[in-house]
Amino acid sequence: xxxxxxxxxxxxxxxxxxxxxxxxxxxxxxxxxxxxxxxxxxxxxxxxxxxxxxxxxxxxxxxxxxxxxxxxxxxxxxxxxxxxxxxxxxxxxxxxxxxxxxxxxxxxxxxxxxxxxxxxxxxxxxxxxxxxxxxxxxxxxxxxxxxxxxxxxxxxxxxxxxxxxxxxxxxxxxxxxxxxxxxxxxxxxxxxxxxxxxxxxxxxxxxxxxxxxxxxxxxxxxxxxxxxxxxxxxxxxxxxxxxxxxxxxxxxxxxxxxxxxxxxxxxxxxxxxxxxxxxxxxxxxxxxxxxxxxxxxxxxxxxxxxxxxxxxxxxxxxxxxxxxxxxxxxxxxxxxxxxxxxxxxxxxxxxxxxxxxxxxxxxxxxxxxxxxxxxxxxxxxxxxxxxxxxxxxxxxxxxxxxxxxxx
Amino acid sequence: xxxxxxxxxxxxxxxxxxxxxxxxxxxxxxxxxxxxxxxxxxxxxxxxxxxxxxxxxxxxxxxxxxxxxxxxxxxxxxxxxxxxxxxxxxxxxxxxxxxxxxxxxxxxxxxxxxxxxxxxxxxxxxxxxxxxxxxxxxxxxxxxxxxxxxxxxxxxxxxxxxxxxxxxxxxxxxxxxxxxxxxxxxxxxxxxxxxxxxxxxxxxxxxxxxxxxxxxxxxxxxxxxxxxxxxxxxxxxxxxxxxxxx
Numbered sequence: 001x002x003x004x005x006x007x008x009x010x011x012x013x014x015x016x017x018x019x020x021x022x023x024x025x026x027x028x029x030x031x032x033x034x035x036x037x038x039x040x041x042x043x044x045x046x047x048x049x050x051x052x053x054x055x056x057x058x059x060x061x062x063x064x065x066x067x068x069x070x071x072x073x074x075x076x077x078x079x080x081x082x083x084x085x086x087x088x089x090x091x092x093x094x095x096x097x098x099x100x101x102x103x104x105x106x107x108x109x110x111x112x113x114x115x116x117x118x119x120x121x122x123x124x125x126x127x128x129x130x131x132x133x134x135x136x137x138x139x140x141x142x143x144x145x146x147x148x149x150x151x152x153x154x155x156x157x158x159x160x161x162x163x164x165x166x167x168x169x170x171x172x173x174x175x176x177x178x179x180x181x182x183x184x185x186x187x188x189x190x191x192x193x194x195x196x197x198x199x200x201x202x203x204x205x206x207x208x209x210x211x212x213x214x215x216x217x218x219x220x221x222x223x224x225x226x227x228x229x230x231x232x233x234x235x236x237x238x239x240x241x242x243x244x245x246x247x248x249x250x251x252x253x254x255x256x257x258x259x260x261x262x263x264x265x266x267x268x269x270x271x272x273x274x275x276x277x278x279x280x281x282x283x284x285x286x287x288x289x290x291x292x293x294x295x296x297x298x299x300x301x302x303x304x305x306x307x308x309x310x311x312x313x314x315x316x317x318x319x320x321x322x323x324x325x326x327x328x329x330x331x332x333x334x335x336x337x338x339x340x341x342x343x344x345x346x347x348x349x350x351x352x353x354x355x356x357x358x359x360x361x362x363x364x365x366x367x368x369x370x371x372x373x374x375x376x377x378x379x380x381x382x383x384x385x386x387x388x389x390x391x392x393x394x395x396x397x398x399x400x401x402x403x404x405x406x407x
Numbered sequence: 408x409x410x411x412x413x414x415x416x417x418x419x420x421x422x423x424x425x426x427x428x429x430x431x432x433x434x435x436x437x438x439x440x441x442x443x444x445x446x447x448x449x450x451x452x453x454x455x456x457x458x459x460x461x462x463x464x465x466x467x468x469x470x471x472x473x474x475x476x477x478x479x480x481x482x483x484x485x486x487x488x489x490x491x492x493x494x495x496x497x498x499x500x501x502x503x504x505x506x507x508x509x510x511x512x513x514x515x516x517x518x519x520x521x522x523x524x525x526x527x528x529x530x531x532x533x534x535x536x537x538x539x540x541x542x543x544x545x546x547x548x549x550x551x552x553x554x555x556x557x558x559x560x561x562x563x564x565x566x567x568x569x570x571x572x573x574x575x576x577x578x579x580x581x582x583x584x585x586x587x588x589x590x591x592x593x594x595x596x597x598x599x600x601x602x603x604x605x606x607x608x609x610x611x612x613x614x615x616x617x618x619x620x621x622x623x624x625x626x627x628x629x630x631x632x633x634x635x636x637x638x639x640x641x642x643x644x645x646x647x648x649x650x651x652x653x
Contacts, residue, residue, distance in 0.1 A: 296498065296500070298496055298498050298500035299500060299502065301463055301494075301500065302494075302496065302500035302501075302502070302559075304462075305461055305489055305492075305493070305494035306489070306493075306513070306518065306562070306563070307486055307489040307490040307514055307518040308513075308514060308517060309486060312517050316517065317513075321504050324504070
């Protein structure tokens with residue numbers, strides 16, 4: 001088939017102008033898209049005043065994080081870049097058993113080129129100061145260098161090292177928490193000084209990480225044979241799913257201080273993070289439940305017949321399969337969660353949207369709403385697209401070999 | 408003079424939650440090394456009966472003793488029994504996310520806590536015995552039904568059980584694959600394994616079984632050596648059943 005593939009023009013004609021009606025629809029749509037695109041471009045290039053973004057880029061990125069402590073965030077970003085490069089490189093250097101892939105597939109080259117392009121272009125567009133531009137270049141170079149090195153020598157790593165490498169991420173997350181909030185000898189930075197993208201990502205990642213195990217437990221509870229556990233899970237899931245998030249956020253601000261043991265929810269930022277976690281867990285639970293329901297009963301029976309206790313049967317047989325089925329819905333929930341963080345601005349937190357609102361309230365930038373909102377939309381789209389891409393990569397990696405068992 | 412009793416089921420009664428009375432005083436004794444084939448019309452409770460032997464189905468009255476251990480509500484006893492009793496299902500129930508080799512090694516490593524290398528060696532031997540050692544690295548979805556069922560048998564054997572239960576092991580197979588599975592089961596029987604087999608395969612029952620058991624309406628109606636059962640059954644229900652499958 002590939003050999004007989006017609007030239008691009010011919011194919012376009014086939015796809016777009018196969019019949020007269022098709023042709024008319026195509027022409028109308030192309031005209032419409034062109035009109036929208038030119039209008040948008042004309043606005044973005046000649047009318048929009050991007051000074052509002054340029055002047056506030058730091059505010060959008062990290063809020064009012066104290067200037068003299070910002071090195072901690074730079075350090076964290078560098079570490080994250082290195083870890084990303086490491087994972088990315090190892091993914092290519094160590095494909096799953098029985099498969100081999102090129103070390104630099106076309107996708108990776110495009111991604112690397114895009115990273116370099118962004119690193120060059122963005123600081124220019126944002127008119128960052130020279131030293132800060134240099135830092136971004138350095139971080140991009142670090143990421144790509146580690147990616148290259150891990151891809152080159154990853155396969156030579158001893159088995160023991162390979163096995164513990166995934167632990168880099170949770171450790172890095174904990175380290176990041178320390179770097180951001182202080183402690184262990186670092187000056188503490190109060191959560192009320194976190195803001196912008198930093199706060200948004202922090203709240204979202206905290207909730208995503210915790211709602212996942214919580215959701216699994218709830219889903220298992222809902223299918224449990226223990227009456228109280230089952231009813232409790234059902235009650236919880238249905239209550240959360242029946243209440244709007246914004247209500248729960250306000251409710252949480254008022255009661256979480258009493259509900260959670262001391263120190264876990266000391267201020268508005270943490271209370272909001274817990275509410276997001278508890279909220280998303282109910283939805284993740286439903287996704288996982290559908291995954292569990294998709295498994296034939298025989299899987300559990302076979303595992304139990306082999307003498308596996310329930311928890312081992314769950315961990316080794318049932319959950320790996322159920323979670324794979326539940327993965328797309330779960331990631332969809334994560335993406336929703338990321339977008340839902342914008343509600344935090346309504347309870348007075350300075351997340352991306354909250355920061356944007358304070359910026360727009362500044363008399364110097366009155367009437368620049370369109371510029372700000374467009375940038376926000378693009379930022380969120382980037383984050384969500386990254387999550388979506390990651391999940392699709394995970395799906396293909398988890399499901400390369402096997403068709404599901406016949407029921 | 409007689410070998411030890413491996414399965415002893417006395418007056419077993421089971422009601423399903425919907426009220427269906429599935430087992431009505433079913434009785435069975437199986438001695439070590441015996442191959443017992445259970446036959447009977449569908450709905451007679453054969454599968455339910457065999458599934459009570461390793462606790463996949465509970466029962467309300469009567470008693471079942473497996474290799475000296477009584478089936479009770481004690482989870483530890485149940486898990487001890489399941490370690491000694493292998494089960495092969497109609498639908499194979501292989502773990503699709505694990506390779507063939509991993510399917511075999513999972514339980515011995517986790518449950519028996521045996522070293523992985525040793526279990527893998529044994530698993531490969533078993534796979535060779537059932538004739539599919541060259542597929543060890545594949546996933547179950549890549550195998551034919553007959554191959555999958557042979558892997559399932561090897562998976563159970565890898566736990567070194569003292570009893571093997573087969574719940575209609577060839578009923579979900581395409582006709583041309585039935586024989587390869589029956590051959591493996593016959594070899595297992597010849598090696599002295601204690602087996603309880605629910606099946607409709609008359610030829611297998613005639614050639615391999617030490618005893619054929621007919622179940623009807625949740626009860627064991629007749630037990631006899633295969634020759635006698637197929638040529639000269641003593642009960643009307645047995646004659647009726649044999650007419651139906653003839």
